[in-house]
Amino acid sequence: MKVLLFSEGKNLFKKSGVGKALEHQMKALELAGVNYTLDPDEDYDIAHINTIGVLSEKILINSKKKGKKVIVHTHTTYEDFRNSFLFSNYLAPFIKRRLIRMYSKADMLISPSEYTKNVVLSYGIDNKIEVVSNGVDTNKFNCNNIKKIFKQTFSINKPLILSVGLPFERKGIIDFYNLAKRLPQYDFVWLGAKLNIIPKKIKKILNHKLPNLKFPGFVSDEMLISAFCEAAVFLFPSYEENEGIVVLEALSSKTPLIIRNIPVYKNWLSHKENCLKSQTFEDFIENIDLIVNNKVDVKKMVENGRKIAEERDLKNIGIKLKNIYGEIYEEEIQ
Incomplete structure (x- = not known):
């Protein structure tokens, strides 16, 4: 089983929560021994998509055409898009329509909290949603033996x-x-x-x-x-x-x-x-x-x-993701 972790606009989002979430997924899967790629041109069994841009939707559609299972991570909501970037409030209704379209096409959704799950359900989306924290590297964020600079x-x-x-x-x-x-x-x-x-x-x-x-x-x-x-x-x-x-x-x-x-x-x-x-x-x-x-x-x-x-340590997040992938992969090969 090999997973495509896809996040669009890495240069734009690498210093944001979505960028950090992708880093966490990579580390969590390494800890759990799950084979993954960041390259959509490589062979993979499951697509795990973190963004809702044009390329992300293209990956979703192409993956479905190839008979592969698609998970979309609901990092983006109408509520958290507002009051952020320039013109974000103007764009927010368009973003909401877009994310509803993408989230509805997924085989499964992952939300980082129960709150976000309920927000997504309030849009009328009825896909299966699993709640998995974005996680934290507790070994890294530990004040023992760090330089106080x-x-x-x-x-x-x-x-x-x-x-x-x-x-x-x-x-x-x-x-x-x-x-x-x-x-x-x-x-x-x-x-x-x-x-x-x-x-x-x-x-x-x-x-x-x-x-x-x-x-x-x-x-x-x-x-x-x-x-x-x-x-x-x-x-x-x-x-x-x-x-x-x-x-x-x-x-x-x-x-x-x-x-x-x-x-x-x-x-x-x-x-x-x-x-x-x-x-x-x-x-x-x-x-x-x-x-x-x-x-x-x-x-x-x-x-x-x-x-x-x-x-919520990344080793525990890796196990949760591995179990979710395993469940959806079994559906794919049956």
Whole structure:
């Protein structure tokens, strides 16, 4: 059994969650001993498609014509496409029609969370959907024996409030900026690739100088892990996620976590058990104070968070994917 892992526009998406998800799939399949290729011209038995572009649909159609089973990963939804790129809100209805067409043609769908599964089902799609986390490399995102170089490199002298992600309005970057403005006693750093296809109001934030706010852009894995390990708080104010790989990385690194209270985290992240959840802007301020000044059991939270990350370790994800492939492959050869 050989699997085609296909992701369109690798150069565009390599610094995004979809790019990270593909990396995770590759590592997970290697750990599980599953043979895979990234080249659609090679022979394969199952196509596992991660994107919804023109080439992705072509791979889907050609695979079906050849009698091969096709899995489409539902990384993209109408809800998470909005408030991201320039013109994303204008394009979102077209994207929704496109993803419905592609998802409906698949033999099986994989969603990264129960929340995303329910969103996809709400579109009227009735394909079988398996839920498999995007996973995290818990060996990599581990603060034991790592070089703590981030604060020194970026001249961080105050408690570090960290966030990671593409600088989209949907990710909560405006709130992050306003928190930095409100809380000069902390250093705020947002890591993530700076793109040309973002609205002017976001570019204005990225270019506006606050003494306690930095936007270093995309950094190496070594620098990223150091940032997690040196942060007082990982603050992720995103309004819409399908899972949030950076949340898993924070949990794995035992970085105290503050998130927005949105539906995707229901049933697996709990307030004061493994994170702090914020409903309002003032909640974020209060929750930062609770963690930085040890007014909550931070040790319990990060230990519980690490257990969640270990459940979603890539070795476990590889086993789940292998079982799904095996099930669909058996259908193919019968």
